[in-house]
Every structure is written in C-alpha cells, then in structure tokens.
Amino acid sequence: MDKSELLELKKTACQVRLWTVEGVFNAKSGHPGGSLSAADIMTYLYFKAMNVNPKDPKNPDRDRFVLSKGHCCPALYAALALKGYFPTEEIKILRHIGAMLQGHPDMKGTPGVDMSSGSLGQGISAACGMALAGKLSGKDYRVYAMLGDGECEEGQVWEAAMFAAHNQLDNLTVFVDFNGLQIDGNVADVAGLSELDKKFASFGFEVITIDGHDFEQIEAAVNQAKAVKGKPTVIIANTIKGKGVSYMENQVGWHGKAPNAEQYQAAMDELNEQLKALEA
C-alpha cells in the first residue's frame, strides 16, 4: 500500500466516522461505539478489498460482507453511501419512520446490504452459507463477516465456526472487532473470552491478530487470508470502542447511546479536525 492510498483510506474512514455520528445523532438512538471501532475495517473492505460494484449490487459474482454485529450498521451505511450505493442524505433519516435505513441491516430494503442481521450470532452462519454456495457453484468470490467480541459469547458463533472449518471454507474471512466492551461492561468481566485466538485455532481456523485501526495490518491480514487453503481465517482485530471521538473512546456508555446536540458538535468538530489534518 503506497502512501497516497493509505492517506485516501484514512480520509475515507474519517468520512465514515463523520456520517456514523451524523446518522446516530439524527436518529437519536443507535450504536456509535462499535460502529466507530469497526469503521477502519469496513472502509478497507469496501474501498480496497472487495470486488463490488454499487451500480450492480446483486451481481452473483461479487464479494459479500455480512455484518454479524448488525447493530454497528451506522458505519456500514456510511461506507455503502460513500461508495455510491445510495445518497448520504439517507443517513440523516436513519431509523426514522418510512426510512430505507433500518435500525439493523435489512437486505431487502437497502442496496449493498448482503444479509439482514442484528440478532447476534446469526450473521456468521449466513456467511458460511454464502461461502458454501460459492464453492458449490464454482464461483471465486470471497465472503467477509464481522463479529463483535461480545457476540462470540453466542453459541451459534461456535456452531458456525465448526461448520466453516469442517467444510474447509477457505473463501471465508471472519473479522472479530475486539474492542473489549459490551453493554454490561468489559467483555472480560461479563463472560470472558480468554484466549479467543486459541479458541478459533482449535476450531480449525487460521488465526491472525492485528491492530484493527492500522490499514497496513488490515491489508496484510486480508491478503494472508486469501492465500490460506483448506480452512477459514479469522482476523482478530484489536480496536478501540468509539475510536476517533475522544470522549467516546473506551467508554462502555457509548455502546448504544446517541450524542446530544453539544456532544454531536464536539464529535463532528473533532472528526473534521482529523480530516483537515489528513488533507493538509
């Protein structure tokens, strides 16, 4: 990745964060913390890794992305809108009555959303099905899924992990957005996911651990996953919940709460500062 490309990705990620905050503020509800922690990975996927075309969102040969942690859709919607799937104006009425953008992803109503999700643990199974369909139909698309770390407490995640490894779904790359926080507190205190890497490894996954805010590490991991044969890959991405908005960072209270007008302005100012710095 050259410097200009890296800079572009950083700027796009900043835009994704701006629109994430915009969406959650206008909705007066939603999940900013985990959206901001996942923003860099989603930016990389939609603006670098994935073979997708916003003008042909249902192309059967496209790569797929399943946001298993569906509550973090504000960042997904921002990435999709900036990519050109729909106007960014839609984000301003996210979660409103009659709006296209639902509180959790709706594949029927939203161009670019590959799977309806939001009930935790289910998206990764659907991603397995898509990967299996790719194998059966001889297509070489890749399927990306993103889990939350708290989501890994769901038993279905491990049912899916067994299925993916057993069926050698090497066209499946699963990200875990490991921001360490869930609604009730630290993931480590709520249920504990000690040695998540070893859990996935023992289930038969290739395991890569990265800094989920470092585009070069994200790229290296995505490319490494593509080269793995005979088994799926999990990329455990260490992230900061609320990343980019300093007062939200690592604060569990910002899991599922919208900023008030003052907080909104502070967040937008800070993100615009970051964008300005990148553009300078």
Place this chain on the structure above:
Amino acid sequence: MAESKKIATRESFGQALCELAKEHDNIVVLDADLAAATKTDIFKKAYPDRFFDCGIAEGNMIGVAAGLAAAGMVPFAASFAMFATGRAYEQIRNSVGYPHLNVKIAGSHAGISVGEDGATHQCCEDLALMRTIPGMVILNPADHYEMIEATKAAYAYEGPVYIRLGRLAIDTFNDPDNYSFEIGKGITLEEGSDVTVIATGLVVYEALKAVRALKAQGKSVRLINMHTIKPIDKDIIIKAAKETGKIITVEEHNIVGGLGEAVAAVTAENCPVPVYRVGVEDIFGHSGPAVGLLAEFGLDAAGLEKKIAELMEK
C-alpha cells in the same frame, strides 16, 4: 380410493427431493444429524455432493440455509419439527423470515405420533410457531402423493416454506391420477351439509374414515383436507361456514395456535359459526406406540367418529 401401501411422509419427502434434484442443480439439502430419521439420507445417497450434515446445531443450519439462499441456492433444511422450529425459531424468524429468503424447512417427527420417544420429541407447537412469522408458507401434507406434490410446490414457490413430515407410516389415500396440489387451496374430500370437518396432515385419513362411517349412518358431513395452514384457504372455510353452519377442526397439534385457531379466525371475521377444535388439548404427550397414542388422544378414526358425532349434537 387407493389403499395400496403405507408410507411415512418423511420417506415421501426424501424421494421427492431426489426427483427434484434430477432437474434442478441448485437444490442443497442440510440436516442436523438426523438424516436417517428425516429421510434426507435418501437424497444423501443419491447426491452426496449436495448434502451437508451440519451436526447437532440447528440454529447454525438455518443460518447456513439462509446464506445459501441469499447466494441463489434452494436449500432444504431438515430436522425433527421440535428442533427445526423450536430450537431454531429465532433463526428462522430473523435470518429467513425477515429477509424472506428462499429457504425450505422440513420438520419431521411432528405430533404425538413420534411415539415412544415421548414429550420432549413430540412437537405439537410447530404450526403455531411458524404461523407467527410473516410471509411463511406452511404445508402439512396428508399422505405420500400429497407430500411429493407439496415438496415440488415448495421448490417452485419463491420464499420461505415450512413442511411438516410425519414419522408414522400411514395409508396412501389420494389417487395420483386425480390429484393436484396448489398452495393455499384446500381439498374437499367428502361433500355434506350439516357440519364441516377440516383436517390437516397425518390425521386426515383418520378423519376420512370417521366421516365415511358417519355418512353410512345417514349423517351429512363435509370433509376438507387443509394441507396448507398458511396462507389458509379462506374461501373454502367461509363457504363451509355458510353452507354447513358448524365446523370441527382436526389436527395432530396443540389446539392452541394451530389449524383450529387459523380456521376460527377466518370464521370470526367473515361468517361467525361455532368452531370446535379437536387436537392435542394443551397438554404434553408421553411415551407409547404411535397408533396407541393417537387412539388415546382421540385422533384415530374411532375416536374422531365419536367426537364428531358428539359435537354435531351440541
């Protein structure tokens, strides 16, 4: 009436999958370690490359089916009705129903006729659970030929379908030369004007024998085979309500949430008449031979004959 052979509808389902797969290479069959029981093993033997055992993990199986469908395949996911619709209810609701994906779910060993395995496996709630999901089509075929045609219709229909399969080998009463299946269209098996019996699934044939016995005694009883629970055939129900003034429903399912309540909702809103629900009366089943249990629960021909006669006098 052809009483040629007894065959369980699960067996017919397995055969139908193979017939469909001959012509359609987008069919994928999933099971959750019960292929020998749900009879998807018939498909597994014929098309091993398109069969995937998901292990004892029904929630994931439904999710995988959703993903397959989202990518253009037509998955049939099978397990016991209890686990397919009970354990995986929320996966069906959110990953299949909400996105209206083209997933076919087969619930075998439905009702008390599971027999010896007892209450934990005797699912009398599957129709109720599936009825609550918007856009779900629910099929409950009554014999071999109906199951073959229902499975084909489920494939042809674009959207989620739940198909109920029975464990017990039952008589084949439909005449394949004079039979056609259409989703949402009940079939009148006997004409009559004093009461209408509306039955579904495995107990249709029991109801047929009971109605014929009553007719031989001079009673005028209409019998409808309601193979589709959702969308329910409103026209045939309203017509029956108007013409016979009284309806008795018969199902191997809890009387809460099943055929009876689906029929009662139609009559209540369109043509209020008494609707009596015959089925499993909001209790759990228990172990025993299937045929004995059906008799104990009053769902065999003799029990139904008595019950219908009784209700006709009410």
